[in-house]
Amino acid sequence: MSSEWASLTIGDLVREGEAAVQTGPFGSQLHSHDYVASGTPVIPTEAIGRGRILDIEVPRVDAAKASELARHRLRVGDILFARRGAQATGLSAIVDERFEGALCGTGALLLRLHSPRIDPQYLAMFLSSETAYSWLRTRAVGAVMPNLNTAIIQALPVSLPGIHEQQRIAGLIGALDDRITLLRETNATLEAIARALFKSWFVDFDPVRAKMEGRPPEGMDEATAALFPDGFETSELGEVPRGWRVGSVYDISKVVYGAPFASKLFKAAPPGRPLVRIRDLKDERPGVFTEEVHPKGYLLKPGDIAVGMDGEFRAYVWGGETAWLNQRVCVFHPINGASSAFVRLSIAPLLAAVEASETATTVIHLGKNDIDRFRVILPSSTVLHAFRAVAKPVYERLVLNKQKAQTLSTLRDTLLPRLISGQLRLPEAQAALETTP
Known part of the structure; x- marks a missing residue:
C-alpha cells in the first residue's frame, strides 16, 4: 500500500474537525401526524439503500415543521446511516441532488464532511463496501431491534488514499453505478409501459369504451381492436366487457x-x-x-x-x-x-x-x-394472447436488464474492496470494467 494511504476512524475525523456525526430528530420531535401530502421530504430508514437513497415514496412535512427541524436538513455529499432494524442496520447512502434540503429521518444517523482531503463519493463507496457494511452489522446493539449509535459510527475504521486517488476510484466505481442506475431506470420505464397497457385493457377497459362510442381505440391496430367487445355485462366484480368473466386466480x-x-x-x-x-x-x-x-x-x-x-x-x-x-x-x-x-x-x-x-x-x-x-x-383467450404478445418481450427485457445489473453489481463489489485497500491498481480495474458487456 502506498505511503499516501491512511488508516483512521470516523471518530478521528470528528476530533480533527473534518467531520460531524449526529442522530436524526427524536420521535418526540417528529410524529406521523406531522406528515403531509406535499412538502419537504423526510428520509426514513427504509429509503436508505446500499450506497444510494432508494427511489421510493418518502414522508413529507410542511414548511413550519421543516424550519423547526432545520438542524437536520441535508446537503449534497452528506451520508446517511440506517440506525435501526434487523434488515436495515449497516446500510448507508450518500445524499445526491434529488434530496438537497430534505430532512434526516428519525431512524437515521447523519455524517457530514468538512475536509478538502476527503471525497464524499469515495467515502460513501467505502461505507457501502462489504467490509464496512459487515463491520457495522456485527456491532449493532440490541437483541430484538439492532441499533447503531454515534459511538459505533465513530469507531468505524476507514482507509483513505490521497484525494486524487479517491477521486479516481470514485470516478471508476461511479461509472459502474451509472450503468446500473441506467438499467434500473430503463426497467422502471418498462414496468410503467406494461402497467399502463394492463390498466387500459383490463381495468379501465378503454378499447371497449372506444368501440361503444364509435371511435377506434387509441394506439391499437384494427386486428387487435376487433378482439374486444363493444359492450359490458354485470359480474361479481362490477361491469366487465361482454363475454369476459370473473374467475379464480x-x-x-x-x-x-x-x-x-x-x-x-x-x-x-x-x-x-x-x-x-x-x-x-x-x-x-x-x-x-x-x-x-x-x-x-x-x-x-x-x-x-x-x-x-x-x-x-x-x-x-x-x-x-x-x-x-x-x-x-x-x-x-x-x-x-x-x-x-x-x-x-x-x-x-x-x-x-x-x-x-x-x-x-x-x-x-x-x-x-x-x-x-x-x-x-x-378476458377472452384472444385478448389474453394479444396482451401476451406485447407484454412478454417487455418482461423478457426487464429480466435481462436485471441480470446485467446483477453482473455489474458483482463486479463493483469485487473491485471496490480491492481498490480501497490498495490491493488493486486503477489500470487493472479499468481493464476489468472495459471487458464487461
Whole structure:
C-alpha cells in the first residue's frame, strides 16, 4: 500500500474537525401526524439503500415543521446511516441532488464532511463496501431491534488514499453505478409501459369504451381492436366487457410454495445453491446457501413471479440467479395463455388489499386461504394472447436488464474492496470494467 494511504476512524475525523456525526430528530420531535401530502421530504430508514437513497415514496412535512427541524436538513455529499432494524442496520447512502434540503429521518444517523482531503463519493463507496457494511452489522446493539449509535459510527475504521486517488476510484466505481442506475431506470420505464397497457385493457377497459362510442381505440391496430367487445355485462366484480368473466386466480396461475429448508444447514457461501428468503426478494441477492435438497424444493428461476408471505405482500419479477425457494415465499406460474405480466398485475391489488386488511400487531401474514379467495377478471383467450404478445418481450427485457445489473453489481463489489485497500491498481480495474458487456 502506498505511503499516501491512511488508516483512521470516523471518530478521528470528528476530533480533527473534518467531520460531524449526529442522530436524526427524536420521535418526540417528529410524529406521523406531522406528515403531509406535499412538502419537504423526510428520509426514513427504509429509503436508505446500499450506497444510494432508494427511489421510493418518502414522508413529507410542511414548511413550519421543516424550519423547526432545520438542524437536520441535508446537503449534497452528506451520508446517511440506517440506525435501526434487523434488515436495515449497516446500510448507508450518500445524499445526491434529488434530496438537497430534505430532512434526516428519525431512524437515521447523519455524517457530514468538512475536509478538502476527503471525497464524499469515495467515502460513501467505502461505507457501502462489504467490509464496512459487515463491520457495522456485527456491532449493532440490541437483541430484538439492532441499533447503531454515534459511538459505533465513530469507531468505524476507514482507509483513505490521497484525494486524487479517491477521486479516481470514485470516478471508476461511479461509472459502474451509472450503468446500473441506467438499467434500473430503463426497467422502471418498462414496468410503467406494461402497467399502463394492463390498466387500459383490463381495468379501465378503454378499447371497449372506444368501440361503444364509435371511435377506434387509441394506439391499437384494427386486428387487435376487433378482439374486444363493444359492450359490458354485470359480474361479481362490477361491469366487465361482454363475454369476459370473473374467475379464480387459479384460472391464470399455478401457485408453488417454498419448502422448509433447515436453517442449521445455511451457509454464507458455496458450496451449495443460494436460498431465497423473503428479505432477498427486493435486492435479488440471496444471503445464504444450502447443500440440502428438499423433497418439496422448488428452484426459483429468472422471470418467475415471487411473493413474500410475511410483513408485506409484493409481487416481484425475479431477476437473480436460479435458487431454492424458502418457506413463506411462493411463486405464481402463469397458465392457460396468461403472461407473467398479466398474472403479476392481476394479483398486485389483491395482495395490497390483504395487506391493508391485516390487523396483526407484529408481522402480518399471507396464507393459502387468502390466495384461494383471489378473484380476477378473465378476458377472452384472444385478448389474453394479444396482451401476451406485447407484454412478454417487455418482461423478457426487464429480466435481462436485471441480470446485467446483477453482473455489474458483482463486479463493483469485487473491485471496490480491492481498490480501497490498495490491493488493486486503477489500470487493472479499468481493464476489468472495459471487458464487461
